[in-house]
Amino acid sequence: MNPLTLTMFILSLGLGTTITFSSSHWLLAWMGLEINTIAITPLMIKQQHPRAVEATTKYFLTQATASALLLFASITNAWVTGQWSILEMENTTAITLVTLALALKLGLAPMHFWLPEVLQGLDLKTGLILSTWQKLAPFIILIQISPALNPHIMTTLALLSTLIGGWGGLNQTQLRKILAYSSIAHLGWMTIILHYSPNIAILNLLVYLIITSTIFLLFNLFNSTTINSISMMTTKNPIITPIMMMTLLSLGGLPPLTGFMPKWLILQELVYQELFLIATIMALSTLLSLFFYLRLTYATALTMTPNTMNMMTSWMTKNNLKLTLPITIPLATMILPLTPLFFYILQ
Numbered sequence: 001m002n003p004l005t006l007t008m009f010i011l012s013l014g015l016g017t018t019i020t021f022s023s024s025h026w027l028l029a030w031m032g033l034e035i036n037t038i039a040i041t042p043l044m045i046k047q048q049h050p051r052a053v054e055a056t057t058k059y060f061l062t063q064a065t066a067s068a069l070l071l072f073a074s075i076t077n078a079w080v081t082g083q084w085s086i087l088e089m090e091n092t093t094a095i096t097l098v099t100l101a102l103a104l105k106l107g108l109a110p111m112h113f114w115l116p117e118v119l120q121g122l123d124l125k126t127g128l129i130l131s132t133w134q135k136l137a138p139f140i141i142l143i144q145i146s147p148a149l150n151p152h153i154m155t156t157l158a159l160l161s162t163l164i165g166g167w168g169g170l171n172q173t174q175l176r177k178i179l180a181y182s183s184i185a186h187l188g189w190m191t192i193i194l195h196y197s198p199n200i201a202i203l204n205l206l207v208y209l210i211i212t213s214t215i216f217l218l219f220n221l222f223n224s225t226t227i228n229s230i231s232m233m234t235t236k237n238p239i240i241t242p243i244m245m246m247t248l249l250s251l252g253g254l255p256p257l258t259g260f261m262p263k264w265l266i267l268q269e270l271v272y273q274e275l276f277l278i279a280t281i282m283a284l285s286t287l288l289s290l291f292f293y294l295r296l297t298y299a300t301a302l303t304m305t306p307n308t309m310n311m312m313t314s315w316m317t318k319n320n321l322k323l324t325l326p327i328t329i330p331l332a333t334m335i336l337p338l339t340p341l342f343f344y345i346l347q
Contacts, residue, residue, distance in 0.1 A: 012039035020137040026074035037063040055121025062114040066104040073097035089148040105138040109160040116180040128216035132209045151195045161188030166288025193266045199346040204262035214332040231303040245301045246333045252293035
């Protein structure tokens with residue numbers, strides 16, 4: 001793709017998200033979401049491959065449906081209340097429709113059906129944008145309307161997301177589908193706490209963005225798309241092997257890594273709210289996700305490729321680490337000791 005054209009689409013992504021972030025009017029927020037959808041569509045189809053075309057078509061139809069539902073809900077709220085402010089959602093039907101529309105845009109279960117198939121058809125760089133940047137605009141709207149949200153609907157969506165995200169990733173061999181189900185499960189954790197503590201939900205989103213970006217960049221470094229292909233990382237660059245292992249375990253939420261911090265704070269807040277059963281289900285559902293993270297860790301660190309290499313390995317000749325990885329890797333694995341500081345800031 002032409003660099004000028006690529007720059008224009010990336011700037012359009014930033015513009016759409018910024019418009020949604022700064023808007024308090026439903027039409028402006030809807031406009032920002034539409035700009036986001038239109039801007040990423042050419043990036044998804046640039047491969048000129050049937051799978052990319054299929055993924056782009058599914059993504060566009062899904063997002064168009066969600067946008068139409070969101071626009072209908074905002075018009076319904078304006079018809080009943082006489083105003084278009086996002087912060088003044090009073091109609092119960094409109095609130096429910098907005099929740100379902102944003103859940104469809106984010107990929108929350110049971111509206112998750114499109115995310116694994118779409119992510120599987122994309123290259124890793126575009127998949128990174130879809131899994132991180134495209135979550136920001138819908139999630140910020142959810143945060144703005146969080147006081148008006150029905151806690152029972154949000155709890156149902158969150159529990160289904162964590163359970164389906166865990167079960168769905170168990171029998172996958174494609175890394176992009178595994179990361180898609182991982183995204184669904186993490187969105188469930190963000191959703192469960194959204195009504196009770198939006199600040200912790202934002203912290204969870206930031207940690208998820210950092211760790212997921214690190215994983216995608218590491219996979220893209222070696223062009224790994226299947227579980228079998230990541231077993232060659234040790235041969236190509238042995239320094240990456242422990243980094244990949246720690247990042248995967250951090251994404252699974254194991255202490256003493258960064259990914260444990262948001263789960264710790266969320267479970268603590270659920271206990272404060274006396275939601276003991278929900279906290280227990282959420283904690284147990286993490287074991288499902290942890291299984292396929294450990295599976296990837298095993299393939300990365302304890303499995304070696306049967307192929308022999310008769311040439312000098314790449315790690316002996318050049319440094320393959322990109323500029324962003326030395327920044328994201330420490331953030332993705334080593335900021336758990338700062339939890340008291342984050343907890344103080346969130347209060």
